[in-house]
Amino acid sequence: MTASDASEVPDQLRRAQLTELLKGVRPWDEQERTHLAATMEWIAGGAPLYRTRKPDVPSMHLVSYFVVLDETCGELLLVAHRKAGLWLPSGGHVEPWEDPWDTVTRECREELRIEAVPSTVSGTQPLFLTVTRTRGQGRHTDVSLWYVLQSKVDGITSFDEEEFDSIKWLSLRQVLAEPRNTLDPHMHRFTRKLMNVIACA
Structure with a gap:
């Protein structure tokens, strides 16, 4: 094995792990099916996966969102993101060679000052x-x-008041009643998927 071959092994392993992770995501609709297929192709194609310079290098990179849910009362947390000007879930960019779940645990401490506790919905x-x-x-x-x-x-x-103006808890139905242009563009779709998963659990 040459030195260049050895340097490629970790990258190949990470891409294989990400591919396996995505195989566990059951697409909710045709749009998610299309996004999953495009992401699989992007990972397999060898393009850079991680942001190396803020805000846009490379122009496509991995992010971990985390939606905090109170499973007893059925409310979820949204944050008013200063830069985006939208209500979003918390989250952050995946660092080079970082597992996306590790991103969740790191960002959860930084942004919400709590430890990340997996939901019973998806672990x-x-x-x-x-x-x-x-x-x-x-x-x-x-x-x-x-x-x-x-x-x-x-x-x-x-x-984190540097990142967010404020936070709010909403029931799942209240999220669906929010104007689409005030939220992450996929928030309504995510909420419907979450409602379906909870109903089927």
Whole structure:
């Protein structure tokens, strides 16, 4: 094995692990099916996967979202993201060679000041996947793995005020009543998928 071959092994392993992770995501609709197929092709194609320079290098990179759900009262947490100007789940960019779940645990501490506790809905596996072109300066494409965490409403008492203007808890039906242009463009689709998974559990 040459030195260049050896340097490629970790990258190949990471791509194989990500592919296996995505195989566990059951597509909710045709759009998610299309996004999953495009992401699989992107991973297999050898393109860079991780952001190396803020905000848009490379122009397509991995993100871990985490939706915090109070499983008792059925409410989820959204944050008012300053840069995006939208209500979103919390999350962050996956660092080079970082497992996406490790991103969730790191960002959860940084953004919401709590430990990441996997939900009973999906555990440490992503529930949803989206491919989204961002808005504003430094536009790029986020390939986002959506995880579900659990916390009580009163379990979150502070947040990263540099990133977020405020936070709010909404019932799943209240999320669907929110205007689409105030939310992540896939938030309604995610919420419907989550409602279906909860109903079938």
